[in-house]
Structure formats: structure tokens, C-alpha cells
Amino acid sequence: MVLAHEIGHTLGIGHSDVPTAIMYPWYQKNITMLDEDDKMALESLYGPTQKFVHNPYNDKSTTTTMSTTTMQPTLHSTVTNICDIKSVDFMFLASTPSFPNFRLYIGFNRFLWKFDLFDIHIPLHSEYVKDYLPQKTQFEPISHIFQNSAGNLFAFNKLTGDCYTTSFPDLTILEINKVPIPTNSKVDVIFQTNSGQIFVFYDQAYYIEFNDGFKKILNRGRVSDRFLGLPKNPTAAFRYIDGYIYFFTQDTTTTTTYYKFSEYSRSVISSGPFDWNLFGIPWPNSSLKEQLKALLTRVLSIYE
Incomplete structure (x- = not known):
């Protein structure tokens, strides 16, 4: 106190x-x-606090309706505040010379929130995920997005297996590749390590390690042998500014577990219930103690 x-x-x-x-x-x-x-x-x-986030899809209805003229679904987000999100479809960091601070992009249910890691303001507006994809891919089932070591965005089509490498932030397609995994296999997560290798987890058991750009297979094997302590069912993964890889498993519709992984020791060093304070993001709905913890977490992340 x-x-x-x-x-x-x-x-x-x-x-x-x-x-x-x-x-x-x-x-x-x-x-x-x-x-x-x-x-x-x-x-x-x-000035007064803003407890609720404006959402372009949000109105009094929380259901999906069909337009009689276009026969296309009209989406209504059930999330009015990002701190109500208990699981994510994907997360990634990105930076460019136009905004030298890293921004954390949070994707959930076709919506996207942006958070400046060195700003104290929470995201006030959600946006379409498709608006951060090349026009060619805007209506494709894209997942596992991240910024690679060359500064380009990588996006994966989970139905076709196409990998799009696009410039950032202008989103021009530079290259299209296929992830060379066994036929009929299901991709679980894709991420890049601090040293530049790209890993693909598939079928809840196996991994393939590639160089940047999927030009060469460097290694392959069982996830349990290379990534000690990880569960079999990660649903998302991303590399954070603290140098660790964070994996997430969606245990239920409202609970998610995180796993903080060190690529140097090749092991999980901590895990527990998903909490936005992990990334130094304070929410106005949090208690004073939790907000102070988030503030100190951000300070430590700068000086570690």
C-alpha cells in the first residue's frame, strides 16, 4: 500500500x-x-478511463446473421474488451523503421488487436485480421503468422499448406512455398527461433526444422525429444522480446495454459494459467496489485 x-x-x-x-x-x-x-x-x-473497446462488428447482437442481399455472414464479436480474451488464435511481434518499438499483434476469432510494448495504453480498437494480410490471401484460412528474421511477415494457409512471405508493412507477396510435411498431416504450430530456424510441429508428435525460407530441412524428430516439457497439443507459439518461445494450449473454451520455453536449455522453464501480465500488459479491470506487477514486469523486460 x-x-x-x-x-x-x-x-x-x-x-x-x-x-x-x-x-x-x-x-x-x-x-x-x-x-x-x-x-x-x-x-x-x-481523463476518464475507457473500460470497453470499440469493435466495428459489435452491436447488441452477439450472433452471426446472414445478409439477404449478399448471402455473406455478418460477424458480431462476442468480445468487447481484449482483457476478456482467455485464449488466442495467434500472437506475433513485428517492428519496422516507421515504428521502432515492437508491437504485439493478438489474433482472436478473425479480429486483431495491436499493443505497443513500450506504451502504457491498452488497444482501444479491434481490426480485421484480413486487413493485415495480402489481398490475395484475405479470404483464406490463414494461421501461424509471425515476422521472420528478415523483417517479412510469414503466414500459413492451413488448408492448402501454402506459406506466404510478404514484405511488411506494405504486404507485398514476395514468395509462396509449400511446407514439406507428410501428406494428410495436420500442422499444429509454426514459429521461428532467435537463431533463425523455423520449426513446424505436426500431428501432435513430430517436428521438422527448416532454415529461413523452407529451402532446407535441418532436422526432424519427435517434439518430446527436442522440446522437453511441452505438451502434445500446442495451439499457438511465438517468440517474445525476452528471448523465450511461448507455447499455448487451449484446455477448455475459457482456460489456456502457457509454457515458457528456452531454446538454449531446450526445456520448459515455467508454465501456468495464461495471464496478460506475462507480457507486461496491465488491464483496467485488474486489481491494483496486478497492475503494479504488470508495470514492474515491463520495467524488468527492458533491463534484463
């Missing part, structure tokens, strides 16, 4: 005369949440 009180001063807030406020000048036990007086002081300095 004392730390939170002093952070309040750092933000420019003076003392409060409300005994239940964190900014009350005398120490009070068991105060773990912001009082309304604290919130009013913050809003007077920085």
Missing part, C-alpha cells in the same frame, strides 16, 4: 482526506483497491 501511495504522488496526486483512499496521508491496513476518491483524482489529471 505504501508503494501504491508513493506511486500516486509520482503520478501527480496529492493527499486525500478520505480515510479509505490510498492517498490518505496516514497508513491504513488492508486497503488493496483504489477508492473512488483515488479514481476521481486520477481522472481529473488524465
Whole structure:
């Protein structure tokens, strides 16, 4: 509580005369949440909070309806706030000279959110995933997107097996390849390591290691032999700025488990329930303690 009180001063807030406020000048036990007086002081300095995210698809209906004129489905997102997302279809980092800070792209249910890792604001608007794909691929079932070591975006068509390498951010197709895996096999995840190799997991048991661009197979084998501690059913994977590979398994429709993997020790070093605080993203719905933890996590990620 004392730390939170002093952070309040750092933000420019003076003392409060409300005994239940964190900014009350005398120490009070068991105060773990912001009082309304604290919130009013913050809003007077920085403006009101926005608890809900505008979504271009969102209206009072949460179902999928069919247009009688175009016979195309009209989508309505059931997610009005990104912090309500408990699982992801994909995540990837990307940067260009036009925005030198890394941005974290979060894909869920055909929608995309962007988050600047060195900004304190949460994403306020969702966008179409297809708008971040080349026009040729906008209506294809694309998954496993990431930015490779050359700065280009890689996207995989899970039905045809086509791999699109596109320039970023102008999204010009540079190359189209096929992932050379056994016929009728199902791709689970695709990701690139810090050292540049691309790994494809398939059939919940096997992997193939390629050089950048899928020009050459470097290795192949069982996931359990090369990636110690990983489960058999990862649904997404991406390389984060801390140097680790994060894998995700969707256990139920509302619960996801993360696995933090070190490519140097070739083992899982931590795992647990999925939490946005893993990536230093504080949500306004979180408790004060959780928001402070997210802030400190971001600071540590800069200096580690």
C-alpha cells in the first residue's frame, strides 16, 4: 500500500482526506483497491478511463446473421474488451523503421488487436485480421503468422499448406512455398527461433526444422525429444522480446495454459494459467496489485 501511495504522488496526486483512499496521508491496513476518491483524482489529471473497446462488428447482437442481399455472414464479436480474451488464435511481434518499438499483434476469432510494448495504453480498437494480410490471401484460412528474421511477415494457409512471405508493412507477396510435411498431416504450430530456424510441429508428435525460407530441412524428430516439457497439443507459439518461445494450449473454451520455453536449455522453464501480465500488459479491470506487477514486469523486460 505504501508503494501504491508513493506511486500516486509520482503520478501527480496529492493527499486525500478520505480515510479509505490510498492517498490518505496516514497508513491504513488492508486497503488493496483504489477508492473512488483515488479514481476521481486520477481522472481529473488524465481523463476518464475507457473500460470497453470499440469493435466495428459489435452491436447488441452477439450472433452471426446472414445478409439477404449478399448471402455473406455478418460477424458480431462476442468480445468487447481484449482483457476478456482467455485464449488466442495467434500472437506475433513485428517492428519496422516507421515504428521502432515492437508491437504485439493478438489474433482472436478473425479480429486483431495491436499493443505497443513500450506504451502504457491498452488497444482501444479491434481490426480485421484480413486487413493485415495480402489481398490475395484475405479470404483464406490463414494461421501461424509471425515476422521472420528478415523483417517479412510469414503466414500459413492451413488448408492448402501454402506459406506466404510478404514484405511488411506494405504486404507485398514476395514468395509462396509449400511446407514439406507428410501428406494428410495436420500442422499444429509454426514459429521461428532467435537463431533463425523455423520449426513446424505436426500431428501432435513430430517436428521438422527448416532454415529461413523452407529451402532446407535441418532436422526432424519427435517434439518430446527436442522440446522437453511441452505438451502434445500446442495451439499457438511465438517468440517474445525476452528471448523465450511461448507455447499455448487451449484446455477448455475459457482456460489456456502457457509454457515458457528456452531454446538454449531446450526445456520448459515455467508454465501456468495464461495471464496478460506475462507480457507486461496491465488491464483496467485488474486489481491494483496486478497492475503494479504488470508495470514492474515491463520495467524488468527492458533491463534484463
